[in-house]
Amino acid sequence: MLLHKINEVRTQVKEWKKQGLTVGLVPTMGALHNGHLSLIKKAVEKCDRVVVSVFVNPIQFCPGEDLDKYPRTLEADNKMCEDAGVSIVFAPTPTEMYGQNQMRTNDFLTYVIPPFFYVNKLCGKSRVGHFDGVCTVVNKLFNIVNPDYAFFGEKDAQQLIIIQKMVQDLNIDVEIIPCPIVREESGLALSSRNKYLSDDDKIQALALSKILNNIKNCYDKGITDVKALKETAFQFLNEHHELEYLEFCDSETLEEKQTADSKTRVFIACKVGGVRLIDNILL
């Protein structure tokens, strides 16, 4: 069932809750691929009813980012969801979510702001305000759908950790279910932004997963010094790569690590052919 209005979703979910059914939410920006599908399947398995939200959230895009050209494929998304057993695809307009007023800054809107310590690193450093927009829209979706479970991919690991922190800090009554990264056979992590890559770019993009796998291998062989582990990355980089960061952080607190351990997650962001890609791995 494709719904566009907040009240329609709310009414339906309340009906389910009255019947004692559990509700799962998979928040997405659409352009669904097999990565999303793995979350959706997990949700359908775990919950009596599943809501997939499809909303390209304007307030999480920074100036100069790809808000306008971000892929929008609602018809195909809806079909994929229906086939997977999703009960509601919730696809609101920006106006439905944020009202008529086009001024969507924190001058005129209430924001949910994640802690600076979690934001002032990795993607948050270059994408200023991005996670404010993410937390705000996810908070809104939680309030609209009132899910028992919400499913987030580990692909956006910093986002996942920040959402878990928000749920804890604000006592939100939802269980966050992390879902592992889905990759092409080549190793490339699935992303809606892969659509921007040329065939050549796609080959160059393999550097990200290769770097991460190599670091994991080195760590498994006993190398724990982060400096040394970082240095193993350069063999995979060439003039096609614009490395933004390669960082080692605690997988819960996002504290930077000098020495890697089994709770360390390695995060990489790199532009390939002008397309910004991210990936990560738990050691």
Place this chain on the structure above:
Amino acid sequence: MLLHKINEVRTQVKEWKKQGLTVGLVPTMGALHNGHLSLIKKAVEKCDRVVVSVFVNPIQFCPGEDLDKYPRTLEADNKMCEDAGVSIVFAPTPTEMYGQNQMRTNDFLTYVIPPFFYVNKLCGKSRVGHFDGVCTVVNKLFNIVNPDYAFFGEKDAQQLIIIQKMVQDLNIDVEIIPCPIVREESGLALSSRNKYLSDDDKIQALALSKILNNIKNCYDKGITDVKALKETAFQFLNEHHELEYLEFCDSETLEEKQTADSKTRVFIACKVGGVRLIDNILL
């Protein structure tokens, strides 16, 4: 029933919800007086079950404010609530609400931040960060108690308007019930901070309600120019008063007014004997 733990409250409320009962929340900082009691009575009248939270929220006090000396009278509060038919008095510790970590800034905690336009005036101007703390704790209480209705006094009108804005912006599924100011016979608006006033101060404190009533009378007689209305205030002020602000704002959007109308609310803050008092009136 006096409860101190989030999970105890949550479990009890879920039980009520299963039975189809409606739940009202009256958030307070304790030191309950007849103003609170009027909210509580309204809640008991309107809802099947009522939760009164009693929590002196550290993150809404600014440095140098009266966090430590703020009156704490839990036993009497609990008695008043029981007598009024309240089902749960929820009195958590700061640790229960914010965890062990004493660093409760937005470096380490997720905050709910009201729009700058609503905050950069009236009490928000001198109490920097105050409404961030208010919105964050009220959001937490909403998530813990999951009330159908929440009751706020018009005494703290800027707070009420900011909470209503938060509920709208974040799609929180709660109905906010505003409750009129309760006054002593003298006209003094009830406030927990009145306990700080000497007998002499209490007489001087009447200036606030006198100024507001006089402005309302002048408005009713046809004076709408805000400058002229403001000037009527000075006859009530003397060396015992330290006026912080006297402002005319829209009662929904908090927009400043040059010309008063029936949607205008007049806000006053004034120190008397070192005690900061506020009051307001709708024209």
